[in-house]
Amino acid sequence: MRLPRIALTMGDPAGIGPEIAVRLARAVDAGKTSPAEILLYGAPNVIDEAVRRFTPGFCPRIVSCSDLKFSQIHPGKLDARCGLAALECFRTATLDAIAGKVDAIVTCPINKAAVNLAGIPFTGHTELLASLCGVRDFVMMQSAGDLRVVFATTHIALAQVPSAVTFDRIVTVTHLLRDAIVAEGIAHPKIAIAALNPHAGENGNMGREDEDVVKPAVRALAHEGMLIQGPFPPDTLFIESIRTQFDGIVSMYHDQGHIPFKMLAFDRGVNSTLGLPVIRTSVDHGTAFEIAWKGAASVGSLTAAFELARKRAVSRIANA
Numbered sequence: 001m002r003l004p005r006i007a008l009t010m011g012d013p014a015g016i017g018p019e020i021a022v023r024l025a026r027a028v029d030a031g032k033t034s035p036a037e038i039l040l041y042g043a044p045n046v047i048d049e050a051v052r053r054f055t056p057g058f059c060p061r062i063v064s065c066s067d068l069k070f071s072q073i074h075p076g077k078l079d080a081r082c083g084l085a086a087l088e089c090f091r092t093a094t095l096d097a098i099a100g101k102v103d104a105i106v107t108c109p110i111n112k113a114a115v116n117l118a119g120i121p122f123t124g125h126t127e128l129l130a131s132l133c134g135v136r137d138f139v140m141m142q143s144a145g146d147l148r149v150v151f152a153t154t155h156i157a158l159a160q161v162p163s164a165v166t167f168d169r170i171v172t173v174t175h176l177l178r179d180a181i182v183a184e185g186i187a188h189p190k191i192a193i194a195a196l197n198p199h200a201g202e203n204g205n206m207g208r209e210d211e212d213v214v215k216p217a218v219r220a221l222a223h224e225g226m227l228i229q230g231p232f233p234p235d236t237l238f239i240e241s242i243r244t245q246f247d248g249i250v251s252m253y254h255d256q257g258h259i260p261f262k263m264l265a266f267d268r269g270v271n272s273t274l275g276l277p278v279i280r281t282s283v284d285h286g287t288a289f290e291i292a293w294k295g296a297a298s299v300g301s302l303t304a305a306f307e308l309a310r311k312r313a314v315s316r317i318a319n320a
Contacts, residue, residue: 003037004103004313006306007063007093010042011108014073014082015287016297018042018050021108023299024306026055033303036310037061039102041089043068054295063096065089075293083114083122090125094132097278103313104279106305111287123155126273129280138275139173141180142257142284143308144265148248149257150177150274161253162209165196170217170250176274177248178226183315189247192237193218193230196252200231214252238264267298270305279312281305 008025011017025038040047043066051058066085073082093105107125115122122128130138142149150173153164174191181189193214195201201210214231221228230250236242237249238260251257261269262284269284283301291297 001314001317003035004310004317005037005039005101006309006313007096007102007105008038008040008306009089009093009105009107010040010047010086011089012082012086012111012114012287013043013046013068013070014075014077014079014114015109015111015289015292017086017108017287018046019054019293019295019297020283020299020302022047022050022055022058022060024302025060026058027299027303028306029058029060034307034310036306036313039063041065041093043085043089045069046073046085053293063092065092076289078111078114078117078289080114080118083111083116083118084120086110087115087118087120087122087128090128091132094129094278094280097280098133103317104281104309106302106309107280107282108302109283109285109287111289125271125280125282126154129273129276129278133276133278135276137172137176138273139176141177141272141274142261142265142269143272144261144269144284144304146247147243147261147265148177148181149251149261150174150248151251151254151257153253155254158253158255162196162207165209165213165252167213167217167220170214171221174217174221174226174228174250177250180274181247183312186247188227190227190229190245191221191248191250192232192243192246193228193250194234194237194252194256195231198233198235200233267300268304269301270308272305272308279309279316281309281312 040060041063049070068085196209197207271282
């Protein structure tokens with residue numbers, strides 16, 4: 001069987017993306033990770049500078065997506081040019097994945113503010129990827145080993161969350177989570193559903209959403225035969241004695257799930273997108289402007305993202 005071909009995007013060139021990208025690519029090339037073919041999507045001049053500083057002597061395979069020069073960027077500073085370069089790298093890698101030129105995409109972090117500074121409305125990799133793939137039913141998953149969290153809503157204002165958490169949305173994201181866990185080899189996964197309101201609404205005294213929306217969705221999923229429980233009060237769901245009983249957790253909104261997940265697995269977490277025709281994983285951290293181009297960035301999360309993307313790609317190649 002052939003090696004999986006992985007598109008690795010450099011992320012925002014003013015952040016830590018170029019450093020961790022070349023370090024991961026070198027580790028793969030040196031056989032220090034699972035085997036794969038890495039194509040580094042980026043601005044060649046920026047990648048060359050990252051190689052010179054962090055992986056001297058290494059010759060990565062670069063797919064040129066931008067003519068941005070290292071001399072044009074200011075490490076650690078917000079810049080519209082960097083946002084555009086990062087966006088174009090991701091867009092090119094996605095189109096190549098859709099066309100079958102690569103088997104998976106692994107993304108270094110983009111700074112959303114830099115993209116928006118360039119005048120392009122941008123809420124994140126996940127939403128753009130789904131748009132390019134023409135998919136409406138998708139969900140973001142954060143994972144680290146046996147800890148898996150998906151989000152009924154992600155990059156929207158907190159005030160919009162209650163109306164966006166619908167019966168159909170809960171059912172859809174729970175199915176996507178279940179299917180992803182089954183694909184990892186767990187035939188009958190156990191899933192927990194977080195409540196939207198404090199104390200799961202206290203029987204409607206702290207909001208009706210859990211009574212009127214969340215509980216009916218849980219009952220419907222259980223009626224299908226799914227091993228599911230909830231809604232759990234979100235302030236206790238992530239404690240060890242509860243979370244370890246489950247293979248996956250459905251969170252109702254971004255910070256409800258991201259805060260505990262990152263407290264538990266910040267340096268090894270992986271962000272992936274479920275429900276798409278292409279495989280995409282990412283680091284679970286931002287551009288870290290404060291340590292950009294200083295040689296201090298950890299490659300742990302990116303390595304974990306690569307390994308998960310590779311695992312899924314190998315499975316897809318084997319079943320093709």
